Each structure stands twice: as C-alpha cells, then as structure tokens.
Amino acid sequence: MKNDSKSSQPLSAAALYILLALAREDMHGYGIIQEIARESGDNYRIGPGTLYDNLKKLMEQKLVIDAPRSSRARDDDRRFYRITSAGKATLSTEIDRMHSIVMEARLRLREGSPSRA
Amino acid sequence: MTSPLRIAYCAILRLHPVGFRAEFGDEMLWIFDEESRCGNSLHVLLDGLRSVFVQNLRPTPPPQPETANNIYIELDSSLPSERYAQVIITVMFCSLCLTLFMSMVVPSMSMPLNRVLFHPIGLFSQQAMPHAQRNRASLSWEETTRRYAR
Numbered sequence: 001m002k003n004d005s006k007s008s009q010p011l012s013a014a015a016l017y018i019l020l021a022l023a024r025e026d027m028h029g030y031g032i033i034q035e036i037a038r039e040s041g042d043n044y045r046i047g048p049g050t051l052y053d054n055l056k057k058l059m060e061q062k063l064v065i066d067a068p069r070s071s072r073a074r075d076d077d078r079r080f081y082r083i084t085s086a087g088k089a090t091l092s093t094e095i096d097r098m099h100s101i102v103m104e105a106r107l108r109l110r111e112g113s114p115s116r117a
Numbered sequence: 118m119t120s121p122l123r124i125a126y127c128a129i130l131r132l133h134p135v136g137f138r139a140e141f142g143d144e145m146l147w148i149f150d151e152e153s154r155c156g157n158s159l160h161v162l163l164d165g166l167r168s169v170f171v172q173n174l175r176p177t178p179p180p181q182p183e184t185a186n187n188i189y190i191e192l193d194s195s196l197p198s199e200r201y202a203q204v205i206i207t208v209m210f211c212s213l214c215l216t217l218f219m220s221m222v223v224p225s226m227s228m229p230l231n232r233v234l235f236h237p238i239g240l241f242s243q244q245a246m247p248h249a250q251r252n253r254a255s256l257s258w259e260e261t262t263r264r265y266a267r
Contacts, residue, residue, distance in 0.1 A: 029144045030151050045157075047164025048148040052141040053171055079144060 011094050014046050014054045019063065019091040022083040026067040029055070032081070055081060063087035122158045123149065125214075129165040132207055133172050134200075169207055173200040 011019070021027060021035035029051055037045045046054075058064040064087055067080035083091070126149050130142050145165070152161045 029141075030148045033148065045160070047152075047161045047168075048141075048145040049164040049168025049171070051148075052137070052145060053168060056137070056141070078147075 010097065011090070012054065013044065014050050015058060016091070016094060017044065017046070018051070018054055018058065019083060019087055019094075022064060022081060023088065023091060026080045026082045028078040028080050058087065061086075063090055120153070120158075122153070122162060126158075126162055126165055128210075129162070129169055132169045132203055137172050166207075166211070170204060173203050173207075 017036045017039065018032055020039065021032045024035075027035065029048065032055075033046060033048070033051060055064060059066075063084055064081050065084055067082040127146065130138060130145060133142065149158065149161050149165075152158060
C-alpha cells in the first residue's frame with residue numbers, strides 16, 4: 001500500500017533526470033551530473049548536494065542500487081549507481097504521465113486557439 | 118593547494134548529518150574539485166549550503182526493529198534539537214562570513230552590519246563587568262564605533 005502511494009506521486013525534476021541518466025548505463029555521481037547537463041542542454045545543472053539527496057531517496061525506495069564492482073575496471077574506486085527494474089517501471093510511468101499531460105495541454109490549446117472561432 | 122572555497126566546502130560538509138556525510142561526503146568533495154576546475158565552485162558551494170538545511174531539517178525515520186510481517190512501525194516524535202542547533206550555528210557562521218566579506222568590499226556598509234551582529238554581544242559582556250570597568254568599556258566601544266563610522 002505504502003509503495004503504491006509513493007509510486008503514484010510525480011517525481012521531482014532532479015529524480016526524473018537522475019533516473020533518465022541511469023537508464024542508459026551505470027554511472028558515478030559526477031557522470032550523472034554531466035549527463036543531466038548534457039540532456040537538458042545545460043539549462044538544468046544540479047549540484048552534488050541535490051544529487052546525493054535524491055540518490056539517497058531513490059535508493060531507499062529501491063529504484064536505484066549500487067552497481068557491483070565486478071562490472072567495471074579494478075582500479076576504479078568510484079561508486080557507480082544502477083537503475084533497478086522498479087526504477088525503470090517508475091520512470092516509464094512518469095513518462096506516460098507527462099505524455100498524457102502534454103497531449104491534454106495540446107488539445108486544450110487547440111480548442112482555445114482563435115483560428116477555431 | 119587548498120583554496121578558501123574548498124575549505125569552506127569542507128566546513129559545509131562537516132555540518133551534514135554523520136550518516137549522510139559518511140556515505141556521500143568523499144564523493145561530494147570529489148565533485149566539488151571537478152567542478153572547481155570548470156569554474157563552478159560557487160554554484161556547488163551554494164548547493165552544499167542548501168543541502169545542509171535540507172539534510173538537517175528532514176526528519177529521518179529511526180531504525181525499525183524486526184517485527185512479524187512488519188506490521189508495527191515505531192514513530193519518533195521527539196524534536197531534533199541537535200539539528201536545530203546545527204542550523205542555528207550554520208546561520209551564525211554564514212552571517213559572520215557575510216560580515217567579514219562586506220567589511221572587505223564596502224567598509225562603510227560593514228559597520229551597521231557589525232553593529233547589528235556584535236552590539237548585543239558587547240552589551241551583554243559589559244553587563245557582566247564591574248561598574249567602573251563597564252563605563253570604560255562602554256566609552257571605548259562608542260569611540261571605536263565613531264571612528265569606523267567616519
């Protein structure tokens with residue numbers, strides 16, 4: 001019950017971008033920041049405080065986990081993060097929700113456009 | 118070489134809750150170093166300050182004891198006094214830094230700020246002195262204030 005109510009809540013912009021960045025591949029913290037800046041065309045840049053606050057929440061909800069060390073080079077001590085299947089499902093739900101909002105907004109704008117009157 | 122901004126960021130990291138700092142502190146400092154090379158250190162510093170407030174004011178759930186089927190959940194309603202103290206210290210630290218910075222940039226503007234911040238402390242310390250000493254201290258304080266106001 002608790003999980004259902006949490007998953008139905010919209011994700012914050014930072015959490016959405018983090019999940020989106022991790023959907024491609026496992027990444028370390030600085031990689032996520034750079035990927036978010038690239039995805040948003042440098043319009044949205046998060047700092048490490050915002051990043052780890054959101055990562056902590058996502059890890060508590062089991063949407064993101066630590067990537068196992070075996071999946072990367074031995075000399076790389078950095079901590080990598082991986083999106084879980086629950087995280088992918090949440091991201092997919094969020095994208096569907098945003099898509100329906102966009103569709104609804106387009107419909108309303110078309111209805112309210114002066115060319116119709 | 119350790120820059121003043123890096124020292125300030127380390128101090129900001131120290132103000133985070135112990136658990137959060139232990140888990141992410143090193144990575145945050147590493148990202149600060151990387152961002153400093155790109156000239157984004159101020160942005161990261163401000164983000165760190167915001168993070169101190171967020172992490173200290175957010176209620177953290179107490180560790181849950183293992184119960185059958187996880188039916189019972191223990192709630193902690195006590196005030197996080199330690200966190201409030203940390204936030205007050207942070208605010209005082211930031212005010213002090215701002216005052217010092219302003220005194221370097223605009224000396225004429227720094228005096229009213231100093232008066233607001235340190236006059237109550239001066240008055241309080243004078244109250245604790247013997248009468249004759251208090252008069253002398255009060256005179257020297259007024260003299261200092263006048264000199265800087267000029």
